[in-house]
Amino acid sequence: MSPFDVIVVGGGHAGTEAAAAAARRGARTALLSFDLAKLGAMSCNPAIGGLGKGHIVREVDAFDGLIARAADRAAIHYRMLNRSKGAAVQGPRVQADRVRYAAAIQAMLRGQPGLTLIEGEAEQLLVQQGSVAGLLLADGTRLSARAVVLATGTFLGGRIFRGEDREEGGRVGERAATVMGVQLRDLGLPMARLKTGTPPRLDGRTIDWAALDEQPSDAEPWTMSAMQSGRVLPQLFCAVSRTTEATHAIIRSGLDRSPLFSGAIGAPGPRYCPSIEDKVHRFGDRDGHQIFLEPEGLDTPLVYPNGISTSLPVDVQEAMVRSIPGLSRTRIVTPGYAVEYDYVDPRSLNPRLALGAMPGLFCAGQINGTTGYEEAAGQGLVAGANAAAFACDLAPLLLDRASSYIGVMVDDLVLQGVSEPYRMLTARAEYRLTLRADNAPTRLSARAEEAGLLGPERLAWVRARAAARIGLEQRFDTRLSASMVAANGGQVSQDGAVRSVREWLRFPGVALEQLLPEGLEDVPAALLAEAVEDARYAPYTERQQAELAEMRANDHIRLPEDFGYSAVPGLSAEMVQRLSTARPTTLGAASRVRGVTPAALAAVLVHARKVVA
Amino acid sequence: MDTIFAVSSGQPPAAIALLRVSGPGAVAAAEALAGELPPPRRAGLRALRDPADGGLLDRALLLWFPAPHTATGEDLVELHLHGGRAVVRAVEACLARQPRLRPAEAGEFTRRALANGRLDLSEAEGLGDLLMAETEAQRRAALATAEGAVRRQVEGWQDRLLMLAAHVEAMLDHADEEDVADDFGALENIRSGCEALGAELAEVLAAPPVERLRDGIRVVLAGPPNSGKSTLLNALADREAAIVSPIAGTTRDRIEAPVVRNGIAWVLTDTAGLAENTDDPIERIGIARAEEAMQRADLLLWLADDPAPEIEGVQVLALHPRADLPGRGAVPSDRIGLSVAQGWGIVELWSEMERMARGLLPREDMLALNRRQQDLLHDAACALADAAAHHDPLLIAEELRRARAAFDRVTGRADVEGVLDALFGRFCIGK
Numbered sequence A: 001m002s003p004f005d006v007i008v009v010g011g012g013h014a015g016t017e018a019a020a021a022a023a024r025r026g027a028r029t030a031l032l033s034f035d036l037a038k039l040g041a042m043s044c045n046p047a048i049g050g051l052g053k054g055h056i057v058r059e060v061d062a063f064d065g066l067i068a069r070a071a072d073r074a075a076i077h078y079r080m081l082n083r084s085k086g087a088a089v090q091g092p093r094v095q096a097d098r099v100r101y102a103a104a105i106q107a108m109l110r111g112q113p114g115l116t117l118i119e120g121e122a123e124q125l126l127v128q129q130g131s132v133a134g135l136l137l138a139d140g141t142r143l144s145a146r147a148v149v150l151a152t153g154t155f156l157g158g159r160i161f162r163g164e165d166r167e168e169g170g171r172v173g174e175r176a177a178t179v180m181g182v183q184l185r186d187l188g189l190p191m192a193r194l195k196t197g198t199p200p201r202l203d204g205r206t207i208d209w210a211a212l213d214e215q216p217s218d219a220e221p222w223t224m225s226a227m228q229s230g231r232v233l234p235q236l237f238c239a240v241s242r243t244t245e246a247t248h249a250i251i252r253s254g255l256d257r258s259p260l261f262s263g264a265i266g267a268p269g270p271r272y273c274p275s276i277e278d279k280v281h282r283f284g285d286r287d288g289h290q291i292f293l294e295p296e297g298l299d300t301p302l303v304y305p306n307g308i309s310t311s312l313p314v315d316v317q318e319a320m321v322r323s324i325p326g327l328s329r330t331r332i333v334t335p336g337y338a339v340e341y342d343y344v345d346p347r348s349l350n351p352r353l354a355l356g357a358m359p360g361l362f363c364a365g366q367i368n369g370t371t372g373y374e375e376a377a378g379q380g381l382v383a384g385a386n387a388a389a390f391a392c393d394l395a396p397l398l399l400d401r402a403s404s405y406i407g408v409m410v411d412d413l414v415l416q417g418v419s420e421p422y423r424m425l426t427a428r429a430e431y432r433l434t435l436r437a438d439n440a441p442t443r444l445s446a447r448a449e450e451a452g453l454l455g456p457e458r459l460a461w462v463r464a465r466a467a468a469r470i471g472l473e474q475r476f477d478t479r480l481s482a483s484m485v486a487a488n489g490g491q492v493s494q495d496g497a498v499r500s501v502r503e504w505l506r507f508p509g510v511a512l513e514q515l516l517p518e519g520l521e522d523v524p525a526a527l528l529a530e531a532v533e534d535a536r537y538a539p540y541t542e543r544q545q546a547e548l549a550e551m552r553a554n555d556h557i558r559l560p561e562d563f564g565y566s567a568v569p570g571l572s573a574e575m576v577q578r579l580s581t582a583r584p585t586t587l588g589a590a591s592r593v594r595g596v597t598p599a600a601l602a603a604v605l606v607h608a609r610k611v612v613a
Numbered sequence B: 001m002d003t004i005f006a007v008s009s010g011q012p013p014a015a016i017a018l019l020r021v022s023g024p025g026a027v028a029a030a031e032a033l034a035g036e037l038p039p040p041r042r043a044g045l046r047a048l049r050d051p052a053d054g055g056l057l058d059r060a061l062l063l064w065f066p067a068p069h070t071a072t073g074e075d076l077v078e079l080h081l082h083g084g085r086a087v088v089r090a091v092e093a094c095l096a097r098q099p100r101l102r103p104a105e106a107g108e109f110t111r112r113a114l115a116n117g118r119l120d121l122s123e124a125e126g127l128g129d130l131l132m133a134e135t136e137a138q139r140r141a142a143l144a145t146a147e148g149a150v151r152r153q154v155e156g157w158q159d160r161l162l163m164l165a166a167h168v169e170a171m172l173d174h175a176d177e178e179d180v181a182d183d184f185g186a187l188e189n190i191r192s193g194c195e196a197l198g199a200e201l202a203e204v205l206a207a208p209p210v211e212r213l214r215d216g217i218r219v220v221l222a223g224p225p226n227s228g229k230s231t232l233l234n235a236l237a238d239r240e241a242a243i244v245s246p247i248a249g250t251t252r253d254r255i256e257a258p259v260v261r262n263g264i265a266w267v268l269t270d271t272a273g274l275a276e277n278t279d280d281p282i283e284r285i286g287i288a289r290a291e292e293a294m295q296r297a298d299l300l301l302w303l304a305d306d307p308a309p310e311i312e313g314v315q316v317l318a319l320h321p322r323a324d325l326p327g328r329g330a331v332p333s334d335r336i337g338l339s340v341a342q343g344w345g346i347v348e349l350w351s352e353m354e355r356m357a358r359g360l361l362p363r364e365d366m367l368a369l370n371r372r373q374q375d376l377l378h379d380a381a382c383a384l385a386d387a388a389a390h391h392d393p394l395l396i397a398e399e400l401r402r403a404r405a406a407f408d409r410v411t412g413r414a415d416v417e418g419v420l421d422a423l424f425g426r427f428c429i430g431k
Helices: A013-024 A053-062 A066-073 A098-110 A178-186 A243-257 A276-283 A316-321 A373-392 A404-414 A435-451 A456-476 A482-487 A523-556 A573-582 A588-591 A598-611 B026-034 B085-096 B108-115 B119-130 B136-146 B149-173 B184-205 B212-214 B229-237 B281-296 B346-360 B371-389 B391-410 B417-426
Strands: A006-009 A029-033 A047-049 A073-080 A091-096 A113-120 A124-130 A131-137 A143-144 A149-150 A159-162 A165-168 A193-198 A201-203 A214-215 A238-242 A292-296 A302-306 A332-334 A337-344 A361-363 A479-481 A498-500 B003-007 B016-022 B045-049 B056-065 B076-081 B101-103 B217-220 B255-261 B264-270 B299-302 B315-320
Touching: A006 A013, A006 A131, A006 A373, A013 A029, A013 A098, A013 A113, A013 A149, A047 A053, A047 A066, A047 A373, A053 A066, A053 A091, A053 A373, A053 A404, A053 A435, A066 A073, A066 A091, A066 A098, A066 A373, A073 A292, A091 A098, A091 A193, A098 A113, A098 B315, A131 A149, A149 A373, A214 B119, A243 A316, A316 A332, A332 B108, A361 A373, A361 B076, A373 A404, A404 A523, A404 A573, A435 A456, A435 A523, A456 A523, A479 A482, A523 A588, A523 B026, A588 A598, B003 B026, B003 B085, B003 B108, B016 B026, B016 B085, B016 B108, B026 B045, B026 B056, B026 B076, B026 B085, B085 B101, B119 B299, B149 B371, B149 B391, B184 B371, B184 B391, B212 B217, B217 B229, B217 B281, B217 B346, B229 B255, B229 B264, B229 B346, B264 B346, B299 B346, B315 B346, B371 B391
Parallel strands: A006 A029, A006 A149, A029 A113, A149 A361, B003 B101, B217 B264, B217 B299, B299 B315
Antiparallel strands: A047 A091, A073 A091, A124 A131, A131 A143, A159 A165, A159 A337, A193 A337, A201 A302, A201 A332, A214 A238, A238 A292, A292 A302, A479 A498, B003 B016, B016 B076, B045 B056, B056 B076, B255 B264
């Protein structure tokens, strides 16, 4: 048997990030995939980032992860969403060349010390005395390891729907990991089904680009990863079109043949990413729906029509596409389809993304009921880092809601479970004003360094940045009178007050160059922007401190994982059921379980003290 | 879990004492005392006997209710005993000897009802008020709360708040969707929505708190020594609550006398006379306490001839006492003339006090909020007002989050999922 500490099953965004994180922590790690050439494949839209999602990408990058660096190396279009709004809700997003993205991921994985890439199919988990002992592959190979991370995506019990057609499998042209699914069902894990969908892929050479509005890439040279500067590849533009009444009529005529409406698919799909037939059906009064035509790469004519995910029969898809302005002669290369798949109720996981039912088994990505590359990558980081911790007796990586969007996501998943594929939204983060995409390194570098997740290059960058930030904060202590600010062109009233640069920045009519006109040339622009934003929102983030302190205090009251809620006096059957399913690890977590009342919480607290005493 | 019991009908002696037993052992305990029980929810007459020696304790009406559809959510037994102290004590002693039975702690029945989801927090508070209610107006206000008037009203506000939050969140998370309006006009709509909701909350908050209904309107009698404050207090209370003597400074400390008249509860407070100069340290403390009582009063009855002090939030009735004495016959037009000795002016004073009470008490058709609910809704109203003042949607969203948290603490429910439900129900979102 080959000795490993951690085996990661699945080479998507969760699996690759998990494998790289475990290896960065020093664990002897194996990454198992059906097809090593497909490591890092973007299975759905060719974009990385967005609102909330871009935050996660930057956070994974702060832990020296892969996704942001690969995105920069493959990016053919940059767009900062919400640019006109506060930095907290600005979402960096790129279109990435599929081939180059996968190549970048694969290059990084091959360069990662301590990581072995294995091509094969996972047949069976090896179990010893109720704990994970390794993995048996379909070819009979046995791999030993104390920890296994399942990042199998939609391959568990995956079923494809296209009109009246059915197909077992995950992504197009790949095999489904149904054997593993059967074994997980045998473990008695709570499992359910979800649905997701994808649009048809178009031949860009048959699109009338001249007839459509263009959306150019951002001119500003921002990047996804802090380690990248400037643009690597030439930038392409996207185009925008929209459905018409004729499109809607075609869709309506085909609804009876759509598996979504015929009852063939019963599982819930994502509300924020509905199929076009759903949109036409639910919002019948709208006269059109926007479509973004996104090129899939520099060397391919394929175009991803973002906005028309569908599982209609192929003939209806063709008619629908041709009714859209600019697409009247467009050829479909691969039709769209819907996938129904199994997921493990994430409430059976703890905040390390480990399954309570089997020590050593971790889950990350779509298997936990999430959707999106970024959500998968964030979980991969957490599961990989904690699998390494479990196997090598290191400190766990625990991120709370105040630290990061990753922390918000993990907390949401393990406490609330999911009722639709889970996607990050900035609305989910109560500490949104502090959790910005632009300050991820400031928030997380220390945690990343502590956990041993940073490579030498990143570590040097983090240290230099921290030093620059300290210098900048000293400059922000500089005290200026109103007349001095006004002399530099600041729109302030002459109240004779003397304030620090930090305080002046809160005034709407004041810009940094009016306060510190010189001496900041050497400070990186991103760091400067972050410090200014910190100062601007300081009164609001300070107000959140009390709330945050209360949360962290409650999170220090630990509840044992096997806490017997049914033995708590005064707890109703409903509360017992909710809490037993979520198995919160702290009192703070218990307070966040949906529907748990303050009275129930008080009862839990009293009982917890009794049990511990 | 323990089974608890307590007399629920007020302290004996009384004609009947209602003893409630709640918990998993309630039915077994009742069987131990009464033998076979009547069918659930049917009253039956039973002889209660001490299980130890078979001695007869009482003949009582017995009812039982199986969990979970009971007031506490647990098995519940009611014993309608004869209300003598000895009877009640003997039955309680027998119950306490049953396995895992113990006397209930204060509020424990309500706490169990809350924990078992039979009540939400605001309903539990209303129930507490109902049990304390002594006057008709108190009873009606408390009943409205216990039946969920506060919860329904708060939920109505909360729905509007969620809709406002959904609009801002849509603007923040889905600005690139064409279905989401992201322009100046849309932001103005949200801001004016915040302002309107905040103003509506503020209006309800301006109403008097329910505590005055429950605890009584605080009336403080103040004036110089020997101005007849204690005499008046006794006349209003219709009993000798305060010692009366012709010696100035007889009343050294505050004396409180609760009075119920025409369905309104009052707490009358007699105070030490406000002497200008005194060397007596005890009298000085009495005066300090009198001044403190005046600050906390709802209504000040002013018995000095000097102009009455103006204290924020305190209404003042200036009196002209001892109007029967020589030289005091002329009553100033802005004062009520009084002579307790002659019985002059007391009826007039009461009717003036009752007229003022109408402004001090919540109207019966109005939402009666207690102090905790008021404080939380005040937080929400402030957050809404702040939201209306911002132009940055990010900060509007932050203030609305604050408001939502305050609302959730009134009913004990919290969720970001509520916002997302509102958002996805209203907007066609998703590319």
